[in-house]
Amino acid sequence: MSLKFDLIKVDGNARRGRVHTAHGDFETPAFMAVGTAATVKALTMDMVRATGTQVILGNTYHLMMRPGGDLVEKMGGLHKFGGWTGPILTDSGGFQVMSLSNLVKMREEGVEFTSHIDGGIKHFLRPEDSVNIQHQLDSNITMVLDECLHLPTTRERAEKNVDMVARWAKRSKDAFVNRAGYGIFGIVQGADYPDLREKSAKQLTEIGFDGYAIGGLAVGEPQETMFRMIATTTPHLPTDKPRYLMGVGTPLDILGAVERGVDMFDCVMPTRAGRTAQAFTRGGTMNMKNARFRTDMAPLDDKCGCPACKLSRAYIHHLVKCNEILGAMLLTQHNLWFYQDLMRDIREHIENGTFAQFKNEFIKTYKGEN
Amino acid sequence: MSLKFDLIKVDGNARRGRVHTAHGDFETPAFMAVGTAATVKALTMDMVRATGTQVILGNTYHLMMRPGGDLVEKMGGLHKFGGWTGPILTDSGGFQVMSLSNLVKMREEGVEFTSHIDGGIKHFLRPEDSVNIQHQLDSNITMVLDECLHLPTTRERAEKNVDMVARWAKRSKDAFVNRAGYGIFGIVQGADYPDLREKSAKQLTEIGFDGYAIGGLAVGEPQETMFRMIATTTPHLPTDKPRYLMGVGTPLDILGAVERGVDMFDCVMPTRAGRTAQAFTRGGTMNMKNARFRTDMAPLDDKCGCPACKLSRAYIHHLVKCNEILGAMLLTQHNLWFYQDLMRDIREHIENGTFAQFKNEFIKTYKGEN
Numbered sequence A, B: 001m002s003l004k005f006d007l008i009k010v011d012g013n014a015r016r017g018r019v020h021t022a023h024g025d026f027e028t029p030a031f032m033a034v035g036t037a038a039t040v041k042a043l044t045m046d047m048v049r050a051t052g053t054q055v056i057l058g059n060t061y062h063l064m065m066r067p068g069g070d071l072v073e074k075m076g077g078l079h080k081f082g083g084w085t086g087p088i089l090t091d092s093g094g095f096q097v098m099s100l101s102n103l104v105k106m107r108e109e110g111v112e113f114t115s116h117i118d119g120g121i122k123h124f125l126r127p128e129d130s131v132n133i134q135h136q137l138d139s140n141i142t143m144v145l146d147e148c149l150h151l152p153t154t155r156e157r158a159e160k161n162v163d164m165v166a167r168w169a170k171r172s173k174d175a176f177v178n179r180a181g182y183g184i185f186g187i188v189q190g191a192d193y194p195d196l197r198e199k200s201a202k203q204l205t206e207i208g209f210d211g212y213a214i215g216g217l218a219v220g221e222p223q224e225t226m227f228r229m230i231a232t233t234t235p236h237l238p239t240d241k242p243r244y245l246m247g248v249g250t251p252l253d254i255l256g257a258v259e260r261g262v263d264m265f266d267c268v269m270p271t272r273a274g275r276t277a278q279a280f281t282r283g284g285t286m287n288m289k290n291a292r293f294r295t296d297m298a299p300l301d302d303k304c305g306c307p308a309c310k311l312s313r314a315y316i317h318h319l320v321k322c323n324e325i326l327g328a329m330l331l332t333q334h335n336l337w338f339y340q341d342l343m344r345d346i347r348e349h350i351e352n353g354t355f356a357q358f359k360n361e362f363i364k365t366y367k368g369e370n
Helices: A045-050 A060-065 A069-074 A080-081 A094-099 A127-137 A155-175 A194-207 A225-235 A251-259 A269-274 A314-320 A327-352 A354-363 B045-050 B059-065 B069-074 B078-082 B094-099 B127-137 B155-175 B195-208 B223-236 B252-258 B269-274 B315-320 B325-351 B355-365
Strands: A002-013 A014-023 A024-028 A029-034 A055-058 A086-091 A102-106 A111-114 A122-125 A141-143 A183-188 A212-213 A243-245 A265-268 A278-281 A284-287 B004-011 B014-021 B026-029 B030-034 B056-058 B088-090 B102-106 B111-114 B122-125 B139-142 B182-188 B210-212 B243-245 B265-266 B278-281 B284-287
Touching: A002 A327, A014 A251, A014 A327, A024 B088, A029 A327, A029 B223, A045 A327, A055 B111, A060 A069, A060 A094, A060 A127, A069 A354, A080 A086, A080 B030, A080 B315, A086 A127, A086 B278, A122 A127, A127 A141, A127 A278, A155 A183, A155 A194, A183 A194, A194 A212, A194 A225, A212 A225, A225 A251, A251 A327, A251 A354, A269 A278, A269 A327, A278 A327, A327 A354, A327 B325, B004 B325, B014 B155, B014 B252, B014 B325, B026 B030, B030 B269, B030 B325, B045 B325, B059 B069, B059 B094, B059 B127, B069 B127, B078 B088, B088 B127, B094 B111, B094 B122, B094 B155, B122 B182, B127 B139, B127 B155, B155 B182, B155 B195, B182 B195, B195 B223, B210 B223, B223 B252, B252 B325, B252 B355, B269 B278, B278 B325, B325 B355
Parallel strands: A029 A055, A029 A265, A055 A086, A086 A141, A141 A183, A183 A212, A212 A243, A243 A265, B030 B056, B030 B265, B056 B088, B088 B139, B139 B182, B182 B210, B210 B243, B243 B265
Antiparallel strands: A002 A014, A014 A024, A102 A111, A111 A122, A278 A284, B004 B014, B014 B026, B102 B111, B111 B122, B278 B284
């Protein structure tokens, strides 16, 4: 375990930091672009870099199925394989095993599942397997295998979950190979029970990790619940380690989480929206299929500097209507650019001690879905 | 009519030239990337530029249906609409009317058709309409409306075709609005009858155009027939105007046509192949779906400088297997890069008077489909 984190500035509970990895640094609060199968969908890595993205996330489940951890290792790791030279974080595979595969059985030892990808062969994934595969991928930040519950859930179920997650976290840490510039993060669970969140945070802190994720949120609960669970959890996490809210979220989710002390985010939202004709703008999101854009000469967002914003909404609308691949490419890049602009603004305002004002201003103009 | 063409050097019948347009110059022999619906499929215009492409082709049929000539004109023309600042040539729409639409009737006045795109509304396209739409698109090179016959065809049919094409060409020229840096090309027909090709070339030359296309080839006839028709036609075309072989072709087609005096080409081959997992290389084409590439650490082509060739065949294979959009993007750019490398080599060798040797060397290593 040796991933260096500098906490540069605190503004309220919002934090401005920097994570140092073997493949370079990234500034926090950070938004990680999701690069599921060794590609951020519809973008070249040059296009990803241009958005201001500094760190990407790989999905261990997808990569272990195709092309496989052995193959990526043989190819020199994920950075070399996919051409992303910056920091990479990988998830444990657990979330996708539980959501995408045919889950056969959860056991203390690990999780048994089958997948349509390889025609239903039985797989067994233990915490140690997940850590080993992430090592093969040469991931800079390894996530421990956990179990992510759906909300709502019973207290009994959540209690069992928290304890098993702690045992799995310990096994994951033991299996992790320490190298300079590489680290492993634990994942806090506890559903929507504040005392269980606190217990989980303490258990994981006791084991000791390079960073702490908050898991089991953004699974359908109200935003208010999510914010409450974050606020409950962060005070029990060490201040000198980064905190990562998994799978989050909308611009407003991110602002609320930063306000409560979160440093890192990942979400498919900007990239997936780019493939379904949705554009993020400072005024809210727009569905570019809408006929009102047919003759609209304005750019998607006149404050955006991305290549799509050198063109017109009418052109983007045309591409979308014709099902042109370029429509997905330009919108994906634009959306990621928008998210990274937001993160840059957040970082700048924390440095200046003006985060709260910035957040209020942003919310005032961001009108949600248009 | 005022499109300037410089003939810089002749090597055998191969010609090295330069075409000057209102949107910049392009060097000949030139390969035009096909940008059907105001987009070269799966590429940003920056990615197109990076391949060395200097001129792109737009399809009038697609653009008149979606988004429409009026709209593109309102948006400031095709260059501004799609973000390609260099020269653009547009076809007349005739070829797609006859191949993609439900052709209702060919008449002396024009062609009547319906299209699935707008739900079967009846359209009528006269030579004057085609020229007017291309003017709305602000195309640098307008093509006259012609009728492209399938091969083989009867002599009687071909004779009628040649005469009608000449009458339509005259009407097209009369409808064309002269502007500096914009031009109009006639299209030689005549099926595979040498005397009709000669007749058509002479008829068009008499009308007088900024350039001359050879049409009605690459429609299923043997390569030898195509080469013979080119060799029959070019001696009857003025030497001080560019010659354009429409819809051609493979690397070997292009080499054979350059050898017989052709200056310009367009073909969907490199871009379409990129969306169907096919890679062009100096050794021939490769199907990247093939399992033998699973662990192949070599680049697609070790003499290629494109972004895909900084990565491995194994990675491209992985993208293709996972149906990732990036697979189509990288392969399309690579294939276009390969074509433009070929054109650069052709131009350089004509300048050096070594075209014949280059052609023979290229053919020796280019093994077709692998």
